[in-house]
Every structure is written in structure tokens, then in C-alpha cells.
Amino acid sequence: MVTLINNGLSPSQPVTMAVAPDGVLYVTNGIDGARRWDGQTNSAETAGISASTAHCEVAGSGSGDIYGSFDVYTRFVDDAGVPSSFSAATTIAVTSGDSFGQFDYTAIPVSDEDRVVGRQIWRNTAGQSTTFYLDVEIDDNTAASDSSTRTDGELVQQTAMRYLTEDGWPNANRFGPPPSHMQVVVSFGNRMWYLVPADYTEGSASVSGTTVSGSGVQ
Structure with a gap:
């Protein structure tokens, strides 16, 4: 056959x-x-899957101890588990006096590729931009918003990925x-x-x- x-x-x-x-x-x-x-x-x-040229919007809400400067990226995942590279970045900077308890993600990019079945939101911890962690996993290609209450201490227990390799080569953006x-x-x-x-x-x-x-x- x-x-x-x-x-x-x-x-x-x-x-x-x-x-x-x-x-x-x-x-x-x-x-x-x-x-x-x-x-x-x-x-x-x-x-390969094309990464989004757009980015999600990020805001903080509620009371808590989250503060610092954070970079946030979205990436797509297809039905075979193959991811895209990172999207454009969003940055939120918050002082200790304005700390919050929850990250609110809105305008989350949607892929126009039919085989994309999920999306991921990655962010760094305050004070470093070498390693990013998987903060939110979305099992569809439609939802426009999501949220996370993970503190940095909780986030570092999640899946981690260096933005660049130790030699300075692309790592998070090698999936295009x-x-x-x-x-x-x-x-x-x-x-x-x-x-x-x-x-x-x-x-x-x-x-x-x-x-x-x-x-x-x-």
C-alpha cells in the first residue's frame, strides 16, 4: 500500500x-x-509554527507580595506538542509599595494555524532575565484571558527554560x-x-x- x-x-x-x-x-x-x-x-x-508578532497584556491585581520587573512571553503549541518560539514581549514593573497578588493576562495572542491546540505563558522572576518559567498553560486556541497567583518562589518549581544558551545562542526562540x-x-x-x-x-x-x-x- x-x-x-x-x-x-x-x-x-x-x-x-x-x-x-x-x-x-x-x-x-x-x-x-x-x-x-x-x-x-x-x-x-x-x-514549525510561526510565533506571534503580538503580545499579551499584563496587569496586577489583588493584595499580595508580588513586585519587581517581569517580562512575559506567549508561545503556541500544536497537536503534536511542538511549540513555537516566543512571541513579542510584554514588561510590567511594580514597586514594593504597589505589590499585588495576581497576574492578569489579557489579549492573549491566537494562532491562525489550524493545528495549534494550546498556548503557554512564560515569565521570569524578579531580578533576572536569564531563565523563564512556564506560568500558565492554556489548552485551547481561543481564550483571550487567564491569570496566575504564583509567586516567584512557586514559579521556580515550574518548567524552566533559558532565554539564551550559556554560549549566547538562541534557546527560547529556536523553535521557528x-x-x-x-x-x-x-x-x-x-x-x-x-x-x-x-x-x-x-x-x-x-x-x-x-x-x-x-x-x-x-
């Missing part, structure tokens, strides 16, 4: 494939964007879609590597003022 996992790819560019350590197959050709297939579903899907113009994918060191820009020679383009027109391109 033959399973068709993907169609509609450019016929002018061959594909390369590689299997990730978790068993997921990745396919790319440098033209159409990378695809992923877990071997269980009937078709491949676009690799792979580069669509790279035509080779390989698996090495528990990561997927995309290499070799595609040499696209189909059709032609013409420029008139600020307008670029294509002919015979894909």
Missing part, C-alpha cells in the same frame, strides 16, 4: 529527507518550505519554521540542520519602478 504524504511540491527541485532523533521525517527542497511527517498521520505538514530556501536537511547532534541555498532558475523577473513582476516562476 502506498501512502501519499505530500503533493504540490515544485517539480523543478529535488527533495532531500532526514529523520530526526524522535523519528519524525523532515523533507525540504529549498523552494516550498520544509515539511514534517511523524509516520502516523495521513499527510505531512509544514515544519526552518529556512525555506535551504535545499538539504541532515540530522546531527540531536538537531536538524538545513544547508545549501537552492539555485532557483525558473522563469524571469522584470522591474518597473517599485514593482517587480515575475513570469514563469513558482
